Amino acid sequence: MQDKLTPFSELLRNMQTMPQTPYDIGELARRRIESINKSVGDLTGYDCLFCLNRGYIAILREDNHEVMQTCSCMETRKNLRQIERSGLSELMTRYTFDLYLTPNAWQRKIKEIARAFLAESIGKWF
């Protein structure tokens, strides 16, 4: 008694027409990435809405490889630590644009220039 062997070409054709399961590798990886990015981290000092205080964001590349990218808040956290160490943190909370009074025209001009400078240099320092 001899079993009938299925030709390889037929096996291959059947594989190509098989329905994809909902749990293919890409879907599993996407769910894993989603799960990682929903998890809440324990970093303190700054509340980040992007990484939920983990310090990194999971990204799925096109080849289904997971990579962890450092969140931009890590730079902010570093800067905040440096401000704290410098002893200027209290000054930064007391001396704000809102609290800078401008009864005279020259003070209003200074404030306007300072605000313009800050708007231009966002991302260039701090």
Ligand SMILES: [Zn+2]
């Ligand atoms: Zn972050």
